[in-house]
Amino acid sequence: MILEQYKPSERDAWNWRVANLTDLDEIVTLAQTQFEREIDQFVTPDPTVYARNLSIGIVNQKFNPAAEQILVARMDSALIAYAWIQRNVYMPYSTDEMAEARFVHINQRLSTRNRITILAQILQHWDTWASVCGIKCLCSSTIRSEQDVFLRLHTQAGYTVRGSIAFKRLV
Numbered sequence: 001m002i003l004e005q006y007k008p009s010e011r012d013a014w015n016w017r018v019a020n021l022t023d024l025d026e027i028v029t030l031a032q033t034q035f036e037r038e039i040d041q042f043v044t045p046d047p048t049v050y051a052r053n054l055s056i057g058i059v060n061q062k063f064n065p066a067a068e069q070i071l072v073a074r075m076d077s078a079l080i081a082y083a084w085i086q087r088n089v090y091m092p093y094s095t096d097e098m099a100e101a102r103f104v105h106i107n108q109r110l111s112t113r114n115r116i117t118i119l120a121q122i123l124q125h126w127d128t129w130a131s132v133c134g135i136k137c138l139c140s141s142t143i144r145s146e147q148d149v150f151l152r153l154h155t156q157a158g159y160t161v162r163g164s165i166a167f168k169r170l171v
Helices: 021-038 047-063 112-133 148-156
Strands: 015-018 068-075 078-089 098-106 137-141 160-162 165-169
Touching (some): 021 047, 021 078, 021 098, 047 078, 068 112, 078 112, 098 112, 112 137, 148 160, 148 165
Antiparallel strands (some): 015 068, 068 078, 078 098, 137 165, 160 165
């Protein structure tokens, strides 16, 4: 993988782990405070609905880790990022299973360098999880108005970008 220099290491000021229900309120708050404005002109955000769906995902991964993955990154005990990916997604014209990224939210107050490193690490986590699960394709998309760096990192990680959607074929 081209993004090898970003692999998690002791140099990072944060740690990754699988999300649990105690992370729920902080995940919802991060989504609301830093990213809600990106969707509120199209749909009405409902933090209770998001918390419910996250709760289902967190419980689902606890009992079936191959169904979906929700990871959190913490620095000095504060949540700074989370990533959610889910399997069992299919194009209407194919029987190839895909894993689809649901969300990546990274605290925008972090330095650009840290945000890029965290995103690169998320892409690596997704590759590993999808490969272990035997999933053939990863799909990640964005609705953000500022998406150049996000999609460029996907390209560097081996994804093919079409518009605001990135696909990666896994062997």
